[in-house]
Amino acid sequence: MNGSIIKRFVVVGALACAAVVSGCATSEPTVSTRGMPGQLESIHAATFTKDEAIFWVSSNGCTKKDDLIPIVSLRDGQAVITLRRIDEDKCRQDLVEGVELKWSFQELGLTPGAPVSVNNPYQLPRS
Numbered sequence: 001m002n003g004s005i006i007k008r009f010v011v012v013g014a015l016a017c018a019a020v021v022s023g024c025a026t027s028e029p030t031v032s033t034r035g036m037p038g039q040l041e042s043i044h045a046a047t048f049t050k051d052e053a054i055f056w057v058s059s060n061g062c063t064k065k066d067d068l069i070p071i072v073s074l075r076d077g078q079a080v081i082t083l084r085r086i087d088e089d090k091c092r093q094d095l096v097e098g099v100e101l102k103w104s105f106q107e108l109g110l111t112p113g114a115p116v117s118v119n120n121p122y123q124l125p126r127s
Helices: 001-024
Strands: 043-048 050-059 067-077 077-083 097-102 116-119
Touching: 043 116, 050 067, 050 077
Parallel strands: 077 116
Antiparallel strands: 043 050, 050 097, 067 077
16 A cells, blocks of 8 residues: 555656646747747746846857847736847857846846746757
8 A cells, every 4th residue: 555655656746747847848928929029039047036037048159148139028917028039040159058148127127026927938958
């Protein structure tokens, strides 16, 4: 009986992990991206401080902050950031970890500490 309980926990845990991982890999944008400039950018990670949004994106060696544009939308009173690539990175250097790009909340038109979510799909860095 004890082994049966452990097996159930393992199965439930594995299913929960699979749901979380697949949800991140295939998540659809929560805000419509129709009509936005450029291409929807998959991101490796995003984090927020009280007054800064930080994203990690893929790069072939030439990606700069000016190559992407953050578009801020409101959904249910909360800011949603959609990161769009407006200039392609045509370099050939393989940056496995990608690059870190930062925008201040002031640049985004947000008040410090405002609740924020991300509209972009997540993609693991190349390994």
